Every structure is written in structure tokens, then in C-alpha cells.
Amino acid sequence: MWIERNTLAQEIPAISGLDTRQLCEMLASLGFPVDEVATREGGEVLDVDITANRGDAMSHRGIAREVAAKLHQPLMAIDALPVVEGKPAVEVRLESLACPIYSTAVLDLGSGATPQEAQSFLRAMESAPKRLPAVDASNELLHRYGHPTHAFDADRIHGAVSIRWAKDGELLVTLDGVKRTMTKRDLVIADESGPIALAGVMGGDGTKVTETTRRVLLESAWFDPKTVRATARRHSLHTDASHRFGRGADPAMARVARDLLVGRLASWCGAKLSGAWTAGSTPAVGASVTLDEAVLTRVAGESLSMPDAADALERLGCAVEIAKGRIKVIPPTWRHDLSSPEDLAEEVLRLRGYEHIPSVLPPLEGPPEPLSPAYLQRQRLSRRLAHLGFHQTVSYGFISPEADAAFTSPDNSTEGRCLANPLGQEFSVMRGSLLPSLLAAAEQNLRRGSREVRLFELAPTFVSGPQGPSEHISLGLVWGGMLGGEDYLSPARPVREADLSGIAKDLGWDRLPEIRSLGENLFGFEIPISELPQAADRIIPAFRPFSRYPAVERDLSLLVDLDQPYQVLADTMKSSLPSEALQDLRCVDVFRHKSLPEGRQAWLMRMRFQVDRTLVGEEIDGWVGAALAAAESLGASLRA
Amino acid sequence: MDHLLPPDIVEAGHSFPAELAACGDLDALLRLKGAYVGREGSHAARLMELLKLAPKEQKRDLGAAINALKQQWEEGLKSRQFEIETKKKNRKALAASWDPSLPPPVPAQGALNPLNRLMDRLVEVFRPLGFHVEEGPEIETEAHNFDGLNIPEDHPAKASSDTFYLAAHPDLLLRTHTSPVQVRTLLRVAQDLGIRGGVRFLSPGRVYRKDEIDPTHSPMFHQVEGMLVGHGIGMQHLKGTLEYALRALFGPHTEIRLRPSYFPFVEPGCEVDVSCPLCAARGCRVCKGSGWVEILGAGLIHPKVLEYAGIDPVEWSGWAFGMGVERMAMMLSQTPDLRLFFENDQRFLKAMGGLD
Numbered sequence: 003m004w005i006e007r008n009t010l011a012q013e014i015p016a017i018s019g020l021d022t023r024q025l026c027e028m029l030a031s032l033g034f035p036v037d038e039v040a041t042r043e044g045g046e047v048l049d050v051d052i053t054a055n056r057g058d059a060m061s062h063r064g065i066a067r068e069v070a071a072k073l074h075q076p077l078m079a080i081d082a083l084p085v086v087e088g089k090p091a092v093e094v095r096l097e098s099l100a101c102p103i104y105s106t107a108v109l110d111l112g113s114g115a116t117p118q119e120a121q122s123f124l125r126a127m128e129s130a131p132k133r134l135p136a137v138d139a140s141n142e143l144l145h146r147y148g149h150p151t152h153a154f155d156a157d158r159i160h161g162a163v164s165i166r167w168a169k170d171g172e173l174l175v176t177l178d179g180v181k182r183t184m185t186k187r188d189l190v191i192a193d194e195s196g197p198i199a200l201a202g203v204m205g206g207d208g209t210k211v212t213e214t215t216r217r218v219l220l221e222s223a224w225f226d227p228k229t230v231r232a233t234a235r236r237h238s239l240h241t242d243a244s245h246r247f248g249r250g251a252d253p254a255m256a257r258v259a260r261d262l263l264v265g266r267l268a269s270w271c272g273a274k275l276s277g278a279w280t281a282g283s284t285p286a287v288g289a290s291v292t293l294d295e296a297v298l299t300r301v302a303g304e305s306l307s308m309p310d311a312a313d314a315l316e317r318l319g320c321a322v323e324i325a326k327g328r329i330k331v332i333p334p335t336w337r338h339d340l341s342s343p344e345d346l347a348e349e350v351l352r353l354r355g356y357e358h359i360p361s362v363l364p365p366l367e368g369p370p371e372p373l374s375p376a377y378l379q380r381q382r383l384s385r386r387l388a389h390l391g392f393h394q395t396v397s398y399g400f401i402s403p404e405a406d407a408a409f410t411s412p413d414n415s416t417e418g419r420c421l422a423n424p425l426g427q428e429f430s431v432m433r434g435s436l437l438p439s440l441l442a443a444a445e446q447n448l449r450r451g452s453r454e455v456r457l458f459e460l461a462p463t464f465v466s467g468p469q470g471p472s473e474h475i476s477l478g479l480v481w482g483g484m485l486g487g488e489d490y491l492s493p494a495r496p497v498r499e500a501d502l503s504g505i506a507k508d509l510g511w512d513r514l515p516e517i518r519s520l521g522e523n524l525f526g527f528e529i530p531i532s533e534l535p536q537a538a539d540r541i542i543p544a545f546r547p548f549s550r551y552p553a554v555e556r557d558l559s560l561l562v563d564l565d566q567p568y569q570v571l572a573d574t575m576k577s578s579l580p581s582e583a584l585q586d587l588r589c590v591d592v593f594r595h596k597s598l599p600e601g602r603q604a605w606l607m608r609m610r611f612q613v614d615r616t617l618v619g620e621e622i623d624g625w626v627g628a629a630l631a632a633a634e635s636l637g638a639s640l641r642a
Numbered sequence: 643m644d645h646l647l648p649p650d651i652v653e654a655g656h657s658f659p660a661e662l663a664a665c666g667d668l669d670a671l672l673r674l675k676g677a678y679v680g681r682e683g684s685h686a687a688r689l690m691e692l693l694k695l696a697p698k699e700q701k702r703d704l705g706a707a708i709n710a711l712k713q714q715w716e717e718g719l720k721s722r723q724f725e726i727e728t729k730k731k732n733r734k735a736l737a738a739s740w741d742p743s744l745p746p747p748v749p750a751q752g753a754l755n756p757l758n759r760l761m762d763r764l765v766e767v768f769r770p771l772g773f774h775v776e777e778g779p780e781i782e783t784e785a786h787n788f789d790g791l792n793i794p795e796d797h798p799a800k801a802s803s804d805t806f807y808l809a810a811h812p813d814l815l816l817r818t819h820t821s822p823v824q825v826r827t828l829l830r831v832a833q834d835l836g837i838r839g840g841v842r843f844l845s846p847g848r849v850y851r852k853d854e855i856d857p858t859h860s861p862m863f864h865q866v867e868g869m870l871v872g873h874g875i876g877m878q879h880l881k882g883t884l885e886y887a888l889r890a891l892f893g894p895h896t897e898i899r900l901r902p903s904y905f906p907f908v909e910p911g912c913e914v915d916v917s918c919p920l921c922a923a924r925g926c927r928v929c930k931g932s933g934w935v936e937i938l939g940a941g942l943i944h945p946k947v948l949e950y951a952g953i954d955p956v957e958w959s960g961w962a963f964g965m966g967v968e969r970m971a972m973m974l975s976q977t978p979d980l981r982l983f984f985e986n987d988q989r990f991l992k993a994m995g996g997l998d
Contacts, residue, residue, distance in 0.1 A: 031901060031902075032902065033903055033904070035901065035913070053903060053904035056904070228796060231796050232796060235798070299876075300874055300876045301876050301877060301910065301942060302876060302877065302878075303881075342909065342945065344909040344910065344942065344944070344945060345909060347910065348902070348909060348911075351877065351910060352902045356877075356899075356901060356902060356912060357899070357900070359877045359881050359900065360878040360881070360882075361881045361882040361885050362878040362879055362881075362882040363771070363879070363883060363886060364771075364842075364870055364872060364875060364882065365872075367839030367872050367873065368837075368839020368840060369772075370772030370773070370774065370842075371772075371774040372774065373765075373769075373775055374774070374775065374777075376777075377775050377777070384754055384758065385754070385997075387752060388752040388754050388995075388997050389997065390752060391749070391750025391751060391752045393752050393753045393755075393988050393991040393992065393995070394752075394755040394991065394995065395986040395991070396755050396757055396758075396864075396984060396986070397984060397986065398861065398862045398984065399780060399816070399862060400806075400861075400862075417810055418810050418811075419808075420808070420809040420810065421806050421807065421808060421809060421816075422802065422806075422807040422808060422809040422812065423803075423807060424806065425852065425854065425855075425861055429861065432808075432816075443985075446985070446986075446987070447987060452988055455988060456752060456988075457986065457988070462779075469811075470781060470810075470814045471781055471808070471814075473779050473780060473781065488745075488748075489745050489746060489747045489748070490744060490745070491746075491747045492747045
């Protein structure tokens with residue numbers, strides 16, 4: 003909120019000695035950082051940030067109280083002449099506990115306008131003066147003292163006024179011209195014809211003060227914060243008044259603000275009081291809170307003087323008793339946020355300055371915990387993939403239903419993963435797959451001129467279930483474009499499915515991965531990382547002896563059918579060979595050419611044998627013959 | 643003696659050096675050799691015929707002249723052959739040579755995401771103090787996201803204008819901070835907190851808030867929160883830990899500043915500023931000339947948060963902090979637009995994330 007420096011100085015003259023930078027630093031050290039300093043109406047205004055718990059500080063008076071407490075300096079008295087109360091001119095009925103006090107007055111307005119000084123103050127507050135003294139005075143008081151008040155056109159009120167719960171469906175046109183339908187949880191001010199204001203939020207249009215208004219009924223009350231917050235939210239109507247009542251106004255200010263308003267209208271436009279009275283009474287003061295020396299010492303990190311602590315709380319307006327190492331406090335009527343010993347300790351530290359808090363490393367009370375295997379696995383995977391040339395992406399967890407449906411299994415219900423209030427349809431489903439996001443990123447990179455795109459993401463995917471979606475961390479990877487061709491040794495070629503299989507294998511995926519074709523030379527796969535190997539329990543695995551004799555390699559060039567599944571052939575050949583001697587068997591070249599018999603291709607199969615003795619030629623010839631025979635049983639033949 | 647020799651041979655003798663020099667390879671040299679000193683039909687062979695037929699008194703002089711010529715030719719051919727062979731050898735060596743300034747094949751280089759790198763760095767910084775990592779789901783209950791954190795029933799953050807809810811499960815939401823991990827962890831360890839000797843952990847992760855996408859807002863972003871529970875923990879321990887951690891992150895001369903602030907789940911609460919790491923607190927655009935940058939929010943855990951988890955707030959106390967990862971990454975890198983972190987452009991990732 004905006005604080006005008008000169009007006010603040012009227013509340014706490016001691017700030018005159020501070021330059022603006024010092025003032026801003028002091029406010030920040032008290033918990034009220036200044037976002038901006040501007041010059042308006044010939045004076046400096048400060049944009050002060052006020053936290054949600056400090057409704058009491060939302061005024062010049064409120065900020066001045068803090069500064070006065072910090073500086074050990076007196077605050078100026080509020081210059082309000084108490085109005086003599088009498089018989090109610092209009093009957094006011096308090097019908098709900100949400101409004102314990104309602105101070106009011108009826109005035110006959112004279113001629114005269116809002117003084118220039120008040121108008122320029124309002125403009126400095128970014129609140130346009132209405133040039134209606136009753137309205138401007140109420141606004142001026144709000145910024146100055148933080149207590150919202152309201153003026154009704156008394157001649158437009160019918161009969162008695164009651165502060166009551168609205169009836170469901172009751173209507174009210176508020177000052178902003180919007181017709182609002184009330185519920186029974188809205189507190190309203192009503193006359194005998196119906197609601198005339200939303201209590202603590204906004205007045206009604208039908209009873210508003212205009213140029214023709216001759217008589218005003220003033221309202222200065224206290225409304226229950228929760229009720230005001232709920233009504234403001236229900237009607238999406240957040241006003242200066244609702245912010246202050248919603249955070250808790252000062253009930254003791256109800257009468258004072260009424261008196262101030264009467265005084266201003268008398269001096270601004272010669273208004274004549276025709277009656278003032280108060281319905282209800284100031285609610286009981288808050289419960290006492292006790293601060294033990296032990297709590298203060300623990301929070302502060304060192305032993306502080308209890309009398310000094312008591313003095314600090316007293317400067318903040320608390321009623322303080324100190325006995326047997328304890329401070330018993332009754333918070334002031336404007337502070338609704340002081341309810342626990344920790345709250346009081348904070349106040350003591352705050353006034354003292356957080357810069358005095360010592361700096362100490364907390365002692366270790368027990369053994370530290372290791373990082374979890376799942377966390378370490380993700381660290382390892384992402385580093386491995388980055389070293390393999392892939393870029394780690396981060397994308398939103400929600401995507402469009404169409405993009406999701408293209409990759410998510412149909413038995414993973416979309417409805418179970420939909421948001422009730424998404425930012426838009428394209429962000430409405432918690433994704434069942436990482437591939438839609440990766441595909442979009444890959445296409446964008448290729449469109450922007452990348453020759454090759456290599457991306458991966460490690461993030462949760464969501465699976466619908468009766469109790470809500472469950473989350474499974476997946477690894478998604480896409481690879482596309484052209485490989486190589488960037489130097490004199492690496493020929494250029496398009497990315498192939500097999501390249502991605504190789505990556506999956508490198509990460510320890512021991513099954514055939516499902517490689518999805520996502521576009522021209524663009525492929526992807528997705529693996530639940532719970533199925534990838536985690537760090538082994540043993541730091542170093544058990545020793546397994548290995549042969550010191552040389553290995554022998556033999557190649558077999560086989561003609562096989564074009565539709566021969568490789569794994570079947572490899573498994574058949576392996577099963578014909580002694581497992582203790584066969585170290586490896588794999589296809590090292592695939593040759594497809596029109597010179598070969600139609601429907602056939604050539605596979606170069608390489609076998610590597612090693613045992614714990616010198617191998618003899620005949621023995622190996624025998625094994626190779628057996629492997630060939632096994633291959634022939636599947637229709638393969640030796641290539642001439 | 644030249645008058646004794648046939649004129650065409652004398653002529654050939656004169657042109658020999660030029661012809662020799664014109665031989666570019668061994669084949670041409672062999673042809674020249676054949677023409678001058680070959681067994682048959684060469685200049686030398688003709689001279690030998692001439693010598694046979696020469697009158698006796700001329701033989702001596704003629705012989706000497708012929709020998710001189712032959713010797714000159716043979717030596718010339720031999721040295722030229724050596725020259726040509728050497729050149730060939732050199733060329734072969736050159737062909738096998740490697741020019742180290744040619745662009746070599748470079749293994750493909752990927753990159754970690756800058757946000758992950760920053761979170762990893764924070765974990766590294768806190769590891770020596772005994773912190774481990776706790777994680778939790780992104781879809782949370784209201785109880786874990788709000789109630790367990792002393793956030794009142796009618797807090798505006800709970801509104802559907804601020805928080806995403808699931809359509810089919812109105813009680814479930816996308817967590818708005820990583821603090822529900824604190825609630826889950828405290829609930830889990832409450833029973834054996836004494837045996838453990840308190841608990842201390844970080845919770846990095848993704849969180850969601852209903853903000854429209856613009857250069858400074860994103861509906862999804864990352865947070866790292868830290869929490870410590872022990873005996874007699876106060877503000878001094880929060881300050882000590884953060885001073886250590888922020889110095890480890892930004893350098894040993896870093897200063898920190900605590901300012902009072904408010905969050906429902908801590909009491910006392912504070913904002914923490916760090917002396918501007920970009921200008922060494924001399925004042926720059928990033929710190930708006932103040933020399934300080936707001937880096938995180940923190941405080942002592944509210945007794946109600948401990949009570950909710952079943953931990954006695956008289957015996958135990960602790961601190962917690964939370965920081966926005968993107969905000970810090972933007973500040974450190976001076977990236978002008980938050981959206982760049984979610985566009986996943988390889989050029990951005992390579993430049994900002996890199997490898998360890």
C-alpha cells in the first residue's frame with residue numbers, strides 16, 4: 003500500500019530526521035519492505051509491502067506505530083473530539099454475532115467541498131477524490147487510520163437498519179453497479195426494504211451519497227474477518243474495506259473513526275450532527291499470551307533480558323506483566339496475530355533487529371541418512387544420457403487430451419487425469435506419457451534448423467485409478483535428424499531405430515525396447531525407470547575368474563530369409579554351442595542387395611570362443627559346424 | 643673434341659640437362675636412359691659403333707671424349723633417379739601424415755537441464771551437513787498441501803483461481819509448493835524421531851500454481867525446500883545454516899540478511915537476502931542498486947505444523963526454508979524470459995545446462 007511520507011510524519015514526527023533510504027531500510031527491517039518510492043502531489047510516496055497477517059499496518063497510523071516502537075519515540079495522539087451520543091435517530095438492530103459493534107451518526111450536510119489538501123492526499127493514494135465530502139472523508143480516514151467507514155444517504159433508507167445474514171436469493175446492486183445475489187452466509191446491512199450494503203465489503207447503489215444528498219447516516223463498525231473474507235471471495239469483490247476487515251480491523255476504532263468522520267464533515271462542509279449512537283459494544287479483548295524465558299532464549303539463540311523483552315512488547319501496545327521469568331501479555335486491540343509464545347518472541351526479535359541473531363550451525367544429533375537409490379538412479383541416468391549427447395528437457399505435467407491420447411495406453415482413463423480448472427484445453431490432462439511433450443520439443447528444434455535433435459526427460463507420468471492418479475517416473479527419449487557428416491571421418495546418415503535400441507541397452511534395458519516412429523528420421527521410446535537397474539548393493543561385485551587363454555573368433559556368412567527374426571536365429575545357434583566356451587555370438591553385418599537370391603539377405607554371424615586352455619582347430623570347426631547346422635534347420639544357408 | 647662427334651649427338655649432349663630436368667617420374671627417366679645410354683640404338687651405343695670404326699690415331703681421343711660423355715649422362719641419370727625416388731617417398735609420408743588442425747570427430751555433447759543442475763548443486767551443498775533428499779507426489783491432498791501447514795481453511799491460495807484441482811477427485815490438487823513433502827516426512831518419522839536424533843532433509847521438485855504464462859510467470863515451476871527438526875533449534879541455527887549454504891553457492895565473501903516476514907507454516911518467519919552475487923554488492927541492475935537480492939523465505943517451523951504430524955513442539959523445534967529454482971536461475975544467468983526454461987531449445991540447454 004502507499005504511504006505518504008509527510009502524512010506519516012504527522013503521526014510520528016521522529017521520522018523527519020531520517021532520509022528516505024534510512025526510512026525504507028528501517029521499514030524493511032521491521033518486515034515491511036518498500037517496493038518503490040515515487041513522487042506524487044509534491045511529496046514522496048512509498049509502496050510498502052504488508053504481509054497478510056498484518057491488517058493493522060495497512061494505514062499511515064499502523065506503519066507509524068511500528069516505527070514509533072522501533073525508535074522508542076512517541077506517536078501523536080489521534081485528534082478526535084468524542085461525539086456526545088444520544089437517542090438513536092434510526093433504530094439499528096444487531097442480529098448477528100459477526101457484527102458486535104456498530105457506531106453511527108446522522109448529519110445534515112452543509113455547503114462546502116473536500117479541501118484541496120485532502121484531495122491531493124487521496125490522489126497520492128491513487129484514490130480519485132469524488133469531491134463529495136462524505137465519501138472523500140471516509141476514504142481519507144481509511145488510508146490514514148485503517149478503519150473502513152461508510153456513509154449512506156439517510157433519506158434513501160427506509161425504516162430501521164439491521165445487520166443480519168442475508169436470505170438466499172436476496173438481491174443488492176453494489177456501488178460498482180453490479181447486481182449481486184446474496185446467500186445466507188453473506189452478512190448485510192439492510193433496511194426494511196432489503197439489503198443496502200454488503201457488510202465490510204461494499205455499499206449499495208440505491209443508498210449511495212450523491213451531489214443531491216442532504217443527510218447522511220454514517221457507519222463505523224467491526225465485522226468478523228472470516229465472514230468478510232468469505233463474502234469478498236464469494237462475490238469476487240476485493241475492496242480496501244474487505245482487505246482491512248478481512249485481516250482484522252481494530253474494534254476499538256469503531257467509535258473513534260465515527261468521531262473523526264463527524265469532525266471532518268463539520269469542518270469540511272459545515273455538517274450539523276443531528277444524532278449519534280452506538281449499537282452493541284466493543285468485543286472482549288484477546289486472551290492473554292505468556293512468553294517463557296526458555297522459549298525466548300531458544301528462538302533468539304541467546305539469552306535476552308526479560309525486562310528488555312517486556313519493554314519491546316509494551317512499546318508495541320501490549321499490556322505486559324512480568325513475573326518469575328515469564329512475560330504475560332494482553333495484545334492490543336489492533337493485533338489479532340499475537341496468539342502464541344512464538345508470536346511474542348518474534349516481536350521481541352523483530353524490534354531488536356534480525357541482524358543481531360547469532361549465526362550457529364545446528365549440531366548433528368543422529369546419523370545422516372543416505373540419498374535414496376531412486377534419487378541416485380535418476381542422477382546417474384541423466385548424467386549418462388547427457389554424456390551420450392542428449393539434452394534434458396523440462397516440460398509441463400499437463401498437456402492437451404489429443405496429444406495425450408496419441409501416446410497413452412487406452413486403459414489409462416483420460417477422465418481420471420483431467421483438471422477441473424485448467425489454464426486452457428491444451429493444459430488440461432495430467433500426461434500419461436512423456437512422448438507428446440518430447441515430440442513437440444523435437445519438432446520445434448528441427449524447425450528451428452537443428453540438424454540433429456537428442457532430448458530426454460525424467461518426470462512422472464500419471465495413471466488413473468479409483469483413488470486418483472498414481473505417479474510413475476518415466477524416462478522418455480527422442481532422437482532424430484542426421485547423424486555425423488560434421489567432420490572428415492564420420493559419414494552423414496539419418497538416425498535409425500537401432501540407434502535408440504543401442505541407447506536403451508546402454509542404460510541397462512535388457513528387453514527389446516518399443517521404438518516409436520514419430521516422424522521422418524525421428525524416433526522415441528519411453529521406459530518406466532523402476533524397470534531399469536538401480537545401483538548394486540555391493541560396491542564391488544564378487545570376483546569371477548576369467549580365462550587367460552586367447553579367444554578365437556569365427557565368422558559365418560549366412561543367407562537367410564528377409565523375414566527371419568534375428569533373435570530366433572541367434573538363440574537357436576547359441577543353443578547348439580557349448581555355453582562354457584561361447585563368449586559371444588552376434589550379427590556384425592547385414593547385407594541386402596539385388597545380387598543375392600530373391601527374398602534373401604546375408605548376415606555375417608561372429609562367434610567368439612574362449613575356455614581355460616588352448617583351443618584346437620578341429621574342436622572349433624566342430625562347434626562352427628554345429629552352429630551352421632542349427633542355422634540351416636531354420637532355412638539359412640552358407641553364403642558362397 | 644666435339645668435331646670428332648656427329649653433330650646430332652653433340653646437340654643431344656647439349657640438350658641432356660634440360661631433358662633430364664623435365665623427367666617428372668621414373669618412367670620418363672627410364673625412357674631418357676634408354677635413349678642416351680641404352681644397350682641398343684641409344685646415343686651411347688651409336689658412339690661405341692663410331693669408336694669401333696674410327697681410325698686408329700683418333701681412337702684414343704675419341705674414346706676419352708665418349709667416356710666423358712657417357713659418364714656425364716650416367717651420373718646425371720643416377721642423381722636424377724635418386725631425386726625422383728626421394729620425392730616419391732616424401733609424398734608417401736605426407737599422405738600418411740595428420741594435420742592436427744583439421745576439425746576432428748567430437749563425441750556428441752548433451753546437457754543436463756539448468757534447473758536440475760541448480761537443484762543438484764543445492765543438494766551437494768547441504769549433503770555435508772547431513773541433509774538427504776525427500777520427495778513426494780505432484781498430485782496431493784488438501785490435507786498435505788494446506789491443512790498440515792497451518793494454512794487456514796479459507797486461505798485465498800486454496801481457491802480454484804490459484805490452485806489446480808482434479809475434476810474427478812475434488813479433494814486432490816496439484817501441489818502448490820514442495821511443503822507437503824515436509825508434512826509427509828514429519829508424519830513418517832514422528833514415531834522414531836528420538837532414535838533418529840531429529841531429521842534434516844531437502845525436497846526439490848515441481849510445483850503448480852494457476853498463473854498465466856508470461857515472461858515472469860509459469861503454471862509449473864521448481865522449488866527446493868529444506869527442513870531441520872532437532873532439540874533447541876532456533877533462529878541462530880537457521881541463520882548459521884543459510885550463511886554456510888549461500889556462501890558455498892555464491893562464494894566465501896557472501897553476506898546474508900534476514901528480514902521479518904510472514905508465512906503461515908513458520909513462526910518467526912523471514913525473508914533472506916544475499917549480497918548481490920553479480921556485482922559483489924556494489925549495486926547493479928539485478929539488485930536494483932541495493933546490493934541485496936531476495937533469495938528465499940524461511941522461519942522456525944510453526945508449532946502447529948509439528949503438532950499436526952504428531953511431534954511435541956515443546957520437546958522439538960526446527961526451521962524450514964523454501965526457494966524458487968527458476969527465480970534463482972534467472973537471477974544468476976540474467977535470463978530475460980522464464981518461458982525459455984520450458985521451451986527446451988537445444989541451444990539454450992547446451993549453453994545453460996552443460997555437463998558436470
